[in-house]
Amino acid sequence: MAFVTANWNPLGESFYRKIELYEMGWNLKDGLRDCLVAAAPYGGPIALLKAHNRRSPSARPQLEIFSSSGLPLASFPWKSGMVKQLGWTVSDDLLCVQEDGTVLVYDLLGGFKRHFSMGNEVSQSQVLETKIFHSPYGTGVAILTGALRFTLATNIDDIKLRRLPEVPGLQGAPSCWAVLTQDRQSKVLVASGPHLFILDNTACTPVTPPGLSPQASSIVHMCVSFSYKYLALLTDSGHVWMGTSNLKEKLSEVDTKIKGSPKQMAWCRRPKSQQPSAVVMWDGLLLVVGECKETIQYHLEDDSILVPELDGVRIISGTHHELLQEVPGACEEIFKIASMAPGALLLEAHKEYEKESQKADEYLREIKEQSLLSEAVRQCVEAAGHEHEPETQKTLLRAASFGKCFLSNFPPEQFVSMCKDLRVLNAVRDYTVGIPLSHTQFKQMTLQVLIDRLVYRKLYLLAIEVCRYLKTPEYQGVSRVLKHWACYKVQQKEESDEVIAKAVSVKLADAAGISYSEIATKAYESGRTELAIKLLEFEPRSGEQVPLLLKMKKSPLALSKAIESGDTDLVYTVVMYLKNELNRGDFFMMLRNQPVALSLYKQFCKHQEQETLKDLFNQDDDHEELGNFYVKASYKEQRLEARIAHLQSAVDEYYKAKNEFSAKTTEDEMRLLRFQRKLEEEKDEQLVGFSLQDTMTTLLSVGLHKHAEQLYKDFRMPDKRFWWLKLKALAEKEDWEELEKFSKSKKSPIGYLPFVEVCIKHHNKCEARKYVAKVSPEQKVKAHLAVGDVEGAAEAAIERRNESEISTVLSRCSATTDHLLVERLNRAKATVPKK
Amino acid sequence: MASHLFCGRVNLNILREAARKDLREFLDKCSGSKAIVWDEYLTGPFGLIAQYSLLKEHEVEKMFTLKGGRIPSAAVKNIVFFVRPRLELMDIIAENVASEDKLKPREFHILFVPRRSLLCEQRLKEKGVLNSFTNIDEYILDLIPYDGDLLSMESESSFRECYLENDQTSLYHAAKGLMTLQALYGTIPQIFGKGECARHVANMMLRMKREFAGSHTQILPVFDTLLLLDRNVDLLTPLATQLTYEGLIDEIYGITNGYVKLPPEKFAQKKQGEGGKDLPTEPKKLQLNSAEELYAEIRDKNFNAVGAALSKKAKIISAAFEERHNAKTVGEIKQFVSQLPHMQAARGSLANHTSIAELIKDITISEDFFDSLTVEQEFMTGVDTDKVSTYIEDCIAQKDPLIKILRLVCMQSVCNNGLKQKVLDYYKKEILQTYGYKHILTLKNLEKVGLLKPQSTMRNNYPTIRKTLKLWMEDANEQNPNDISYVYSGYAPLSVRLTQVLARPGWRSIEEVLKILPGPHFEERQQVPTGLHKKLLRCCRSRRGPL
Secondary structure (H helix, E strand, C coil): CHHHHHHEEEECCEEEEEEEEEECCCCCCCCCCCEEEEECCCCCCEEEEECCCCCCCCCCCEEEEECCCCCEEEEEECCCCCEEEEEECCCCCEEEEECCCEEEEECCCCCEEEEEECCHHHHHHCEEEEEEEEECCEEEEEEEECCCCEEEECCCCCCCEEECCCCCCCCCCCCEEEEEEECCEEEEEEEECCEEEEECCCCEEEECCCCCCCCCCCEEEEEECCCCCEEEEEECCCEEEEEECCCCCEEEEEECCCCCCCCEEEECCCCCCCCCCEEEEECCEEEEECCCCCEEEEECCCCEEEEEECCEEEEEECCEEEEEEECCHHHHHHHCCCCCCHHHHHHHHHHHHHCCCCHHHHHHHHHHHCCCHHHHHHHHHHHHHHCCCHHHHHHHHHHHHHHHCCCCCCCCHHHHHHHHHHHHHHHHHCCCCCCCCCHHHHHHHHHHHHHHHHHHCCCHHHHHHHHHHCCCCHHHCHHHHHHHHHHHHCCCCCCCHHHHHHHHHHHHCCCCCCCHHHHHHHHHHCCCHHHHHHHHCCCCCHHHHHHHHHHCCCHHHHHHHHHHHCCHHHHHHHHHHHHHHCCHHHHHHHHHCCHHHHHHHHHHHHHHCHHHHHHHHHHCCCHHHHHHHHHHHHHCCCCHHHHHHHHHHHHHHHHHCCCHHHHHHHHHHHHHHHHHHHHHHHHCCCCCCCCHHHHHHHHHHCCCHHHHHHHHHHCCCCHHHHHHHHHHHHHHHCCHHHHHHHHHHCCCCCCCHHHHHHHHHCCCHHHHHHHHCCCCHHHHHHHHHHCCCHHHHHHHHHHHCCHHHHHHHHHHCCCCCCHHHHHHHHHHHHHCCCC | CCHHHCCCCCCCHHHHHHHHHHHHHHHHHCCCCEEEEECHHHHHHHHCCCCHHHHHHCCEEEEEECCCCCCCCCCCCEEEEEECCCHHHHHHHHHHHHCCCCCCCCEEEEEECCCCCHHHHHHHHHCCCHHHEEEEEECCCCCEEEECCEEECCCCCHHHHHHHCCCCHHHHHHHHHHHHHHHHHCCCCEEEEECHHHHHHHHHHHHHHHHHCCCCCCCCCCCCEEEEECHHHCCHHHHCCCCEHHHHHHHHCCEECCEEEECHHHHCCCCCCCCCCCCCCCCEEEECCCCCHHHHHHCCCEHHHHHHHHHHHHHHHHHHHHHHHHCCCHHHHHHHHHHHHHHHHHHHHHHHHHHHHHHHHHHHCCHHHHHHHHHHHHHHHCCCCCCCCHHHHHHHHCCCCHHHHHHHHHHHHHHCCCECHHHHHHHHHHHHHHHCCCHHHHHHHHHHHCCCCECCCCCCCHHHHHHHHCCECCCCCCCCCCCHHHHECCECCHHHHHHHHHHCCCHHHHHHHHHHCCCCEEEEECCCCCCHHHHHHHHHHHHHCCC
16 A cells, blocks of 8 residues: 555654645636635635736626635625635635725625624724634634734624734834734734734733744744644744744744745644644745754645645645645554554455455454554544545555454444544535545534535535434434525525425425524515415424514414414513504404403403403403402492492493392492491491491391391391391390390291300300200200200100110210119110111 | 432432422522522422522522512622512512612522513513513423322412413413423323313423424333313312311311421420420421321321321331330340431321321311211212202301302302202302302302303203212222222212223223213324334333233
């Protein structure tokens, strides 16, 4: 496999390799000359603005967007102002910074999204230079103005402009500058001749890189690593200084022996790099510098640009697209000539095995003897991830798989997920897709983001296939892609509402967790209300439907959707909205057709707007409820007249409702109230508001028997209750004389046992005895027992020859004192005929 | 602390833990010291989820009750309102916030239980205080694990809301709660139901299932069937006097949120020499749940069987204490000592329940109780349900508590499928004259919800229901019950019977009765995620065991 190392170059301890990613699909006449170029990291798109310097208004430059493989994505003539800089955001949007500080935002397919300004100060003094940078907070823009001041926005989605302090002694444009992200803050590092300054929000601090070669009189170029951790400076003496970006530590310094300003410089590091290294580009020459004195030189035929990546540098020229990186450890171990690393041996073993040679066994033995087989497998798997050529990947994975056969308990996850990842990566690296993502980059950016990127490119099918293949949970995978697809679909003006709605529903039908309301919102925003309504029909979450429906002024529909959801709060929300939107009549009419909403609104009114409640009942001719309403209202009144007036209204309503009973009872109440007031005035007794029963009890307790009697007759109180009432009232008063008189007034409808019991309750045994005789035979035993007359009870029980009564009496006898009685009772019990 | 939740067939502590986690997360969102201002209604239900200690761990230093005016001063950084989404409460909060000291402002937060409300937020906005809140959040507390075999929404007014006010908010919460339950315990494959509200809940659940589709993790279903029953399918059961031990405690003293307050006299610590000098005046508050071994054993017994159980337990405990005389070796003594705390707890528990049982017995042996029960049982067996009951008449004449009267009258109405207009009007008039005219609205409300109704032309179909579902069992065995009728000493609760029939042989056998009972009956099946389906089958097979 000698060819694998063919493109390797040694630099100090390690190797560097340049891999061709694509032959560019574009056809550029003059290559990249005279072009503003911006290529997004992570194998993102490339934007080109040709001939941007020509100031003649007649010649409109063309803005073109390509995939990393050079396939056109968009192209349109640039009609706005002079563009100083192009750049990409983290979400694949193109930023075009104009001379006046206006930033225009386009999506990756050339659709205009929005624009924003970098402030008055910038537009007045014009943009001199711009840098677009990425930080944990998003994409930022830094501008150096004609007034030699820096203005910075850390996140273009939430613009907060910061004007940095002045750099002292700055006469003309600084020789170079860069944006750093340190301590959760974006800072600018400026070189002005030999001096270096760090600008943060508050101050401008001069700094000196430790150990910078003294020959240097000025810094001509600088670059920051992808992770913002490292800084490289190029001096006019041709020295490259590399160190940490906090300028506390020097890593190396190399003399390039080339004086003169480079076109570009970039870090060429990878996570777990063996040495710091940077790439410097001049016209026709590319230099890799590391720790050692030597450098690697590449000849460049064409104008090129460097795109720093997490694990290397991409080089884009008019015809080719390459990746330059330090050879990853695993690859080096395996492919280095004469390597005896376990992975290399395993690869060899597998090769021999394929040739059906017994040498395979020898190699395997060698690895196994050192018990490094699992290490070997791991190396092969890891190396496969770093290889670009599918053939090489396959060879390494086959070797790994072969090695695995001789291991028990080797966890398969790493192997399986690498196979899957590579399959996905090879698919997106394909020329037609053009995302040359390395495995390291893929892991860093995550699958979620990759899916997003595919979606931005409208590669819906591929995105879905990837999700399905990697078994991403539906709602964050397939469903999400479908939603984006649908949002795009609804904006296609040429198709009819029906066709689109149908297409969307068919595709999305069984996908879980789709937010149809989001799609509908998109449709509404592009002016297709009818389509939006059709789409909303599919939305299972009514909560999501309702706000949009309200926004579209489809309130009746919003109301029925809210009701359908069962979420009463949502219903209330719509009802309150309608209340403010409609006139009262229409509002009531709408409620009338929606009983659920109506009863909720009534509940609301009951607590908040009593009068409206009345209007509602009136509208419905609900006389029964109106009656109830007045009854309730009457209790809120202090004055008796008002109270009675309300009750009168209630009576009228009850009659209208044909509720005879309620009307009559209410009239009774009015009568009672009047009576109570009259008596209150005459007798000075607190009565108003009492129930009939309580009124009479009070009257009897103060001796107003006549009045009580009158009420009893007037209100046709049942005899029984009157007797009970009077009995209790008199006993309470201990008016025994009156009680006796009462008992004799006529035959008691409640019998006489209550008389006995009530007297006992008031501890008057003597009075109680008077009534025992009058008690009916069935209750006599009970009466005797109540007054404690066991003998009498026994007598009565025996007379009635009732077994259970005899038993009751027996249970009350004590065997010692009532000896004779017990005997008699027992005898009587025996003679009771058994049924 | 929540041991009562482990003892059932399903570990309900998962649900409680999920709820506690949410609570902690919210509290941590309001960083720094805090005071909670409580909607008083919520303290009970919250007690079932978390004690004060949990709140304290998350820097809750003070607790206040929500009321108008200014919030008492407290040196805390945050004021957190725990409230139900009610407009009247919003007004109070607005007042609280408005009268806050402008010089020493504290951060405000609202936690809505069980759900945020746009309406309430709108109200706060109108009052100009919405922006004063740093966090506005919701705490979803629908189904609260109440005991090892019981979840409750602790929503006491939901019957009133659903049937009287046509406000089905609580049904929405019920559906949401059941969704949470399914998220934790797996999709319930079968849903049965009876009644309008049950239908509504099931519809919402099916709908929500579509909403949540895809976001569900795959859990093997723990519950195989869900049965939804409307309260108005079985109005009779709650009207009857409960006769189990727990039921009687509830009838007499009322159990709220798992606690009962008892008269203190019986629980005075009897210390020798002091002779009960100072009797406690505060009611004795006891928590009642299955964590207490003895209570778990007797709670569902018919009260008539409780005495025997208690004395048996007493013997076991004293025997256990006697064991100490047999403990000879050091090892034996050590073992005895190690069991002491448990035994002492058991003895304390026995003393408590003996006292409670005595309190209850005083009431159950009274003639009043007996008479009332007799009338109830007459109604339930269909005796004289069509005429005015002398007993009720007498009770009204004596002005017994209104609730007792209403329960009896409603029961008569239910057991007679409505009362003759004459009888109904008579009762109503009696009640109004005795307890006051204002109850005209009470009576109307009872009629609106169907607890009280005039007889229609239809014949009384209660006897059909009673016979088909065997609602009355003559020979209910209270001591060693073999049928649920023991809980009411004869009456078997209708809802329990419906559940029994559903389990075997199925509702198809009682179509006639189901038609008589109000509302539709239905059956829904929910698809269990594929993959789980096979597992489920395997489980079922292994449960059956080898044949």
